[in-house]
Amino acid sequence: MHGKGVPENSLAAAEAAIAAGMGIECDIQRSADDVAMVFHDWDVERLTGAAGATGALSAEELHQLQYSGSDQRPATLRELLSLIEGCAPLLIEIKSKPGYGVERSCEIVAQDLASYSGDVAIMSFDPRAAAWVREHSPDTCCGLVMREDEHGYTQTAAERWEAFEYAQPDFLAYHIAALPNDWVEGLRADGLPILSWTVNSPETRQRGLLHVDALVSEGAGLP
Known part of the structure; x- marks a missing residue:
């Protein structure tokens, strides 16, 4: 959620997205006071x-900082x-890492x-997030974010399948660098909505438009 000269995740970025008629994607961290x-x-x-x-x-200490x-x-x-206030669709990514209490977030x-x-x-790289939402807020749409490189939770095909089975997500948000691939294509053919991130160039935008249902875009990846 940001644009040229506008800080990522700022309220100004949200205002710009609303003015452009676009959806908003944001990231969530948990402050010391929850x-x-x-x-x-x-x-x-x-x-x-x-x-x-x-x-x-x-939260007050964070609010005193300036981008x-x-x-x-x-x-x-x-x-x-x-x-x-409902003026734009909102996609919330809950941040997590190994050993973190993502359920509290x-x-x-x-x-x-x-x-x-x-x-x-809601979406997260952490499959525990989708599992929590499915159990405690079943009317909320929740997805799993996934990548195939050295970062994140799912470097191997076995880890990706295990995370997917545990999360049982309503949608999958897949790293654009790992597309296209047969597994994701198969899930999409079976009816699972597929998003892709981060689309930040004309080339990745074109690839995303061919292989997924929605794009998480910024910069040169915007239309």
Whole structure:
């Protein structure tokens, strides 16, 4: 969720997406006081120039930071929802890593969404997220994000299948660098919606349009 000169995951980026008639994708980190924050990194340095782990700071401490080169500040998910008010579809990626309590993040996000009536879906690289949503918020659409390189949870075909079977996702968001492939094509042929990320060039946009149902795009990958 960002554009030229606009910080990623900022409220300004959401406003720009709404003005352009586009959907919004955001990332969620959990603050030290258990608030869902619209923020990508596990550390605040890259985006704000400050030091510290994102999860070690309270929501108020995070809100006091400014994105580098901008007057924008990290926002809570509730602030983002209030801004959107159903004006655009929202795709929420819940960040996770090995040993992290992603279920607590899912619970907080679900609480924030309880009174929200707009179109929204949740996704995560962590298959535990989709499993939690399926059990505790079954009316919420939830997907599994997947990649095949050295990052993430699913470097091997066996790991990808195990994660998919555990998550039982409503959709799959697949790394554009790993497309096309027979497994994803087969899932799509069987009716599973397929998204792809991050589409950031004309070439990846064209590839995505040929092989998936929706694109998570930025920069030169936008139409």
